[in-house]
Amino acid sequence: MDSPHGAAVTVKDFGLKGPRGWAFRSVTIDAAPSSLIAIEGPSGSGRTCLLLALTGRMRPAEGSAEVGGLALPRKIAAVRRISALGPVPGVSELDPALTVAEHLRERALLQRRFDASLRALLRPRAERTAEAQRRVAEALDAAGLDLAALPKQERTAVRDLERLEALRLSLALALISRPRLLAVDDTDLKLSDTDRAEAWTLLRRIAASGTTVLAVCSQAPKDTTVVRTVGCAADEPTDADTHADTDSAEQPDDNTTEEETAHALTGTRRA
Template identity: 75%
Template structure:
């Protein structure tokens, strides 16, 4: 694991072309098209209920799209959902990957390191002595904490600080650190700027820029994107909109049951000022260009397929099962 530990994560390029997801209450988002190079910072902005969270989950292989195509790090969606899940990681996504308020910061970090070693460890790592494995786990944790900008010594009780005692920004940094322990090629974070002051938002975007600058592609859901990010804008298109948290909760329930150039793209609803969305979407815009309208009713009621074995094929099995890795992060 020594040579592996020295490798810097290589970001996954993201391509979407007419990407759409339909749930029980209609289209969640539709006609999403954009391109982002490896190591890009992509901001998914829009009002709550416009399909932002579901788009995030679909692009990380956690929800199955119904039309169009996407490619993450060379893996096509929805055909290679399991492969995309292996190279991506979720930061905070309410109702899907949340911190456990009953645990301490240290317990969260230790648990994630154990899970990482159990499910993603190489054969060489299993052959290491216990002391060597522990040292490697500590190195991964320290690397992730540094990348997330979380200073454990600054917390009230250090690693023994309970999650419920963390400030909003500290909790966000912890979720990002937990995700980075796995050295993903794609990091996805929901509600990036929720309940943060202007100064804290500035800190968060600086953090995400540094993560992207280190080589990891970042997808971040937000209410308002910074000017230097590649923006994918979702627009509510129906009075039947529901909160994004409801959609994420449905994903979690399904799991429990079984299983850097600027630019703007618009997705998830009709065009502004009452103009209808285009019936035939234009070719995907490059990373530096244009506005892309898209259709949808903005409902976030889609739920993943029934759980099953995780494998790369064109069935819907495995989408909910994949969320097991995010049970507590």
């Protein structure tokens, strides 16, 4: 897989305020490219808000931040283009009614249609199809998802996937765009100790291959760059509150990336 150079993340006194108060404040990060950054804290402490702010999906209210040399919020659209969301509840969830193959096909189509250069779009159909197949195969390999091992291979519905398999699929979908920054929410949610260790091993491998990884968790492994969120006030917005704001703000425009377009389409399909 072609390994993009990971995005350095530099943050100082970073804060985000929602309709019900501060989601987080005074966050500081200094992480080199290709780092594995664990955002640790209890549910409702602003972890997801921080994840979305650092990927350009939410606008910060104070402090300074650079992701891959791009300043937030001034270059927020550019940060969206170099980042990708893995599983984030309420924002980039898998559709349980779709099969693994349907998810992969949809994401590859969106990637090819909305994120390709004009020169790439003018290439013969057979070449474009082959390139899309290569991207999918590379992403599946990077995420460690073996389609042959699934109950119905690629025709397996998402609802029939184990939690770790679903995580792998979400990561594969995000990696199709070859992002410099990959964001994962609720990394250790509902995982056994064995599966949790395997998930962190997978994220370490993705980071080592050249992609900076942001991972929200309740308890971070010792060998990660740890950022802790504790919440700011009793009336701070919950992750669900801010997801609703994010969904309404993330409408496709001229700068829409494949990732954002997929979110918009998913939201339309479920409405």
